[in-house]
Amino acid sequence: MLRTKGIAFKLIFFYTLSGGLIFLLIFGFNYYFSRIIIEKNVEDNARNLALSKANQIEAVLRAVQKVPENLAYYLENSSCDNNELMRLLRSLVQNNPEIYGAAVAFEPYGFDKKLLHFAPYFFKSDGSIEFTDLGKGSYRYNAWDWYQIPKELNMPAWSEPYYDEGGGYTLMATYSVPFYKQSGGKKQCRGIVTADINLAWLQEVVSSTKVLQTGYAFLISKNGIIVTHPSKELIMNETIFGVAEARDDPQLRDIGRKMIRGESGFVPFRSIDSEKPCWMYYAPIPSNNWSLAVLFPRDELVADITRLNGIVIALGIAGLLLLSVAIVFIAHSITTPLRAMVQATKTIAIGNLDVELPPVRFEDEVGKLTEAFRYMKESLKEYIRALTETTASKERIESELKIARDIQMSILPKVFPPFPGRTEFDIYAAIEPAREVGGDFYDFFFIDDNHLCFVIGDVSGKGVPAALFMAVTKTLMKAKTSQDADPGMILTKVNKDLNQGNEACMFVTIFIGILNTTTGEILYANGGHNPPLMIRSGDNLSFAVEPLPVSHGLVVGAMEESIYQTETVILKPRDAIFVYTDGVTEAMNEQGELFSDDRLKKQLIKLHRKSAQETIAGIMKGIASFAREVPQSDDITMMMIRFHGGGE
Amino acid sequence: MRILLSLLFMLFLAVLPAGAAEIALKKASFIPQWSPQAQFAGYYVAYEKGFYKKYGVDLTILQGGPNQSPTDFLERRKADFVSLWLSTAMQRRSHGVKLINIGQVMQRSALMLIAKKSSNIKTPQDMNGKKVGIWGADFQIQPRAFFKKYNLHINVIPQSFSVNLFLRGGVDVASAMWYNEYHTIINSGLNEDELTTFFFYDYGLNFPEDGIYVLEDTYRKDPALSCAFVRASLEGWLYAFAHPEEALDIVLNYISRAKGPANRVHQRWMLARMKDLILPVDEVSTLGNLQPSDYEGVGRELFASGLIRIIPAYNSFCVRCDNRAEN
Numbered sequence: 002m003l004r005t006k007g008i009a010f011k012l013i014f015f016y017t018l019s020g021g022l023i024f025l026l027i028f029g030f031n032y033y034f035s036r037i038i039i040e041k042n043v044e045d046n047a048r049n050l051a052l053s054k055a056n057q058i059e060a061v062l063r064a065v066q067k068v069p070e071n072l073a074y075y076l077e078n079s080s081c082d083n084n085e086l087m088r089l090l091r092s093l094v095q096n097n098p099e100i101y102g103a104a105v106a107f108e109p110y111g112f113d114k115k116l117l118h119f120a121p122y123f124f125k126s127d128g129s130i131e132f133t134d135l136g137k138g139s140y141r142y143n144a145w146d147w148y149q150i151p152k153e154l155n156m157p158a159w160s161e162p163y164y165d166e167g168g169g170y171t172l173m174a175t176y177s178v179p180f181y182k183q184s185g186g187k188k189q190c191r192g193i194v195t196a197d198i199n200l201a202w203l204q205e206v207v208s209s210t211k212v213l214q215t216g217y218a219f220l221i222s223k224n225g226i227i228v229t230h231p232s233k234e235l236i237m238n239e240t241i242f243g244v245a246e247a248r249d250d251p252q253l254r255d256i257g258r259k260m261i262r263g264e265s266g267f268v269p270f271r272s273i274d275s276e277k278p279c280w281m282y283y284a285p286i287p288s289n290n291w292s293l294a295v296l297f298p299r300d301e302l303v304a305d306i307t308r309l310n311g312i313v314i315a316l317g318i319a320g321l322l323l324l325s326v327a328i329v330f331i332a333h334s335i336t337t338p339l340r341a342m343v344q345a346t347k348t349i350a351i352g353n354l355d356v357e358l359p360p361v362r363f364e365d366e367v368g369k370l371t372e373a374f375r376y377m378k379e380s381l382k383e384y385i386r387a388l389t390e391t392t393a394s395k396e397r398i399e400s401e402l403k404i405a406r407d408i409q410m411s412i413l414p415k416v417f418p419p420f421p422g423r424t425e426f427d428i429y430a431a432i433e434p435a436r437e438v439g440g441d442f443y444d445f446f447f448i449d450d451n452h453l454c455f456v457i458g459d460v461s462g463k464g465v466p467a468a469l470f471m472a473v474t475k476t477l478m479k480a481k482t483s484q485d486a487d488p489g490m491i492l493t494k495v496n497k498d499l500n501q502g503n504e505a506c507m508f509v510t511i512f513i514g515i516l517n518t519t520t521g522e523i524l525y526a527n528g529g530h531n532p533p534l535m536i537r538s539g540d541n542l543s544f545a546v547e548p549l550p551v552s553h554g555l556v557v558g559a560m561e562e563s564i565y566q567t568e569t570v571i572l573k574p575r576d577a578i579f580v581y582t583d584g585v586t587e588a589m590n591e592q593g594e595l596f597s598d599d600r601l602k603k604q605l606i607k608l609h610r611k612s613a614q615e616t617i618a619g620i621m622k623g624i625a626s627f628a629r630e631v632p633q634s635d636d637i638t639m640m641m642i643r644f645h646g647g648g649e
Numbered sequence: 650m651r652i653l654l655s656l657l658f659m660l661f662l663a664v665l666p667a668g669a670a671e672i673a674l675k676k677a678s679f680i681p682q683w684s685p686q687a688q689f690a691g692y693y694v695a696y697e698k699g700f701y702k703k704y705g706v707d708l709t710i711l712q713g714g715p716n717q718s719p720t721d722f723l724e725r726r727k728a729d730f731v732s733l734w735l736s737t738a739m740q741r742r743s744h745g746v747k748l749i750n751i752g753q754v755m756q757r758s759a760l761m762l763i764a765k766k767s768s769n770i771k772t773p774q775d776m777n778g779k780k781v782g783i784w785g786a787d788f789q790i791q792p793r794a795f796f797k798k799y800n801l802h803i804n805v806i807p808q809s810f811s812v813n814l815f816l817r818g819g820v821d822v823a824s825a826m827w828y829n830e831y832h833t834i835i836n837s838g839l840n841e842d843e844l845t846t847f848f849f850y851d852y853g854l855n856f857p858e859d860g861i862y863v864l865e866d867t868y869r870k871d872p873a874l875s876c877a878f879v880r881a882s883l884e885g886w887l888y889a890f891a892h893p894e895e896a897l898d899i900v901l902n903y904i905s906r907a908k909g910p911a912n913r914v915h916q917r918w919m920l921a922r923m924k925d926l927i928l929p930v931d932e933v934s935t936l937g938n939l940q941p942s943d944y945e946g947v948g949r950e951l952f953a954s955g956l957i958r959i960i961p962a963y964n965s966f967c968v969r970c971d972n973r974a975e976n
Contacts, residue, residue, distance in 0.1 A: 144807060144809040144810075145809055146809065146811055146813045146814065149806075149809060149814050149819065150813060150814055150817050150819050153780070153806065153814060153819030153820065154817060154818065154819050158817065160813075161811070161813055223816075224813065224816060224837035224838065225836065225837055225838050226837075237910070238910050238911060238912055239912060239914075240836045240837065240838075242835065242836040242837065242838055243836045243912060243914040243915065244914075246836065246914045246918075247913070247914045254838075257838055258838050258840075261837075261838045
């Protein structure tokens, strides 16, 4: 999918994606660690707060404990009558502001042998000290926890919080100290000294604990009963275990068990009334094993982080948007010229080099690319212009060369049979011009009625000069032959003429022969040309192919003083002479092998029964199948004359 | 269970006397043996849902409490119907109070003894020589019979209204009602698996507790009124078990009015246990009927303890309201 999208899309996609990921990563780490730091701080704060409150309560409880302990000690160690006891008890309540009420409760008949129940109790009421005897009426004090527990445990104890129905009629907790007498060497409990504290005071201390906006502290008793709590209906009516049961929360029950066991800890907690998630630190009050808990509402703790996180997220999103805009701008500055260049390239591809390229605005890679593109366009334009010119001139030259070639070829006799009435001989000639204009030529004509002159030549070099030189040579040969009938003389004269004004130092190899059509005698001269082949017919259809013995005259046009000898050979009827240029034997195939004299001879042997035309056509075919597609660099020229006998 | 309750409830509706609503309402009063709590949910629910009126009873529920003895209310004719323990009722009858049982609501005794496993009490024999908290009056009949049965020498400590003495370790074993103190102990931080429990029911001492009682002459004067009260009350119980949260709302409302500790969790526990006690799942017993075997068992124990002089005949003590009314 991405593969087909543009650079701008990819840039935005990847940068925004990776940017977003990096941002999220940093954000996550930041959030995580700041939470840890805050939790750590909260734990420290909560611990300090809980411990300071617990100590505050503990200090009061300890002070309260001292009072009944001292009185119990006094009762054990001195005898005191009713009046003394009343005085002591009254002053005890009066002089200790923390103490709400105090009693000395005796075992049955413990104070007076005639008195079953006796428990004098002084307590504060509306600023005055009131008295009541708890032993009177229906209140059976020795069935109450504050009496029974220290008695059965034989040690001082704080009671659970309770609503007193004996005299105080308020929510209180009682510290009870048993006192004893020695009876027959045995320690026997005489009664219990108590001091009550009004829990309103405790509730005030605890509820004065302000924690952030909505945090608070609460206190539970040793049984888990909620003693103080901002929600009044929970007080004395609910235990932390009841809350755990209502919530079906075994973890809360565990926390409660730890609290009443006197442990301390820092735990996640849900507020008892509002169920708000909080952090809670709990610490014991050592005297009575109650537990104080301080709750820090989690949402308030993390409020700052949450706000900061909100800002960070907003900044992050803004940053990403800005980044995207920047990327769009950058991508646009890259892709706009690129797109323009794509269009330009398409236009250039269809041949329009005059297309406008986008302006270079920055010296960056795109700018350089545009610059290079412009240079390429200009170069291309220049190149194409030059190429067009060159091609035009080349085409002109080529067409001229073609014309030259046509003219050259047109001056060679092409009509076969050339002399339809003459049966004494059969003549055929063919030229296969090379790709370039070459300098081969052949010619034949009657000097008189029974003398046929035949010439074959090969001008050195190629091209127009060779063509021109060939034309001159052919013309000269024909002109000189009309004056003389001696081949040697003709060549000598032509040589002399060609040497004059031959600045280009061109030359030509020429073989000239004059056949007496009556006798079969051939007068010939050779100017550096390769020797013709004789095809001799013997008896009984036998024949032989052999080179014509020739004197090797110098090439024509090289030296002015050259003299060429005339030689003679006699053709018997059915004998033939085969003249050719080196284009035949030097025809080359793909492997660089030459056609060679051997192959030529074999071809001639194979074709010896054929007419001159068929023989030459056969050899042409042979060369073509030998060389295949390889273009030949030289003209291939052949001429064959077969003598049939002197006419009559 | 829910479905079963609904079925029972439907059955009750089916046997409703035709034209009941047209009968002129008869005045009657009832007092439970304790302060409002889920132990009496059936009566409060029947009242609030108008079941008594439906059966032609214009009922007044008097507020019970520690100082309101139901037998006093019955004997002094301050209440027509009372809730009493079977053992209490049999003793009162033995003392000449002509009361009869017209409905046995609880089929099982909820009284139990509880020990902490940490004090190594696993069997009744382990209690020998230990301190055991025991309530007074009729609450001590079963424990004392239990101690005698297992030949235990116990240091009996009078137990007050709280279980704190037990929680603090002042006694090794505490008395408890399954529907009340047991849960208080659990919700004071002791886990069930940390406790050993001794249900008297499991030790051949099943004293079915709360039952509905009326003076014999009151019953004779208008048996239909008594039966209407019993039917409406039992219908109230079935409704409470089928709609526990609605029943709890009603009960908590009564508790609040009586300024009691309105603790929903505790009352929920209590209501659930009442269901176990009133409709035991593993026993074929008819709702509201006193089983003769239970009656004889309680009679034997009371006689053996010298608390009653004679065991009255089952039929003279107990009126099976539904049958006799029809017959």
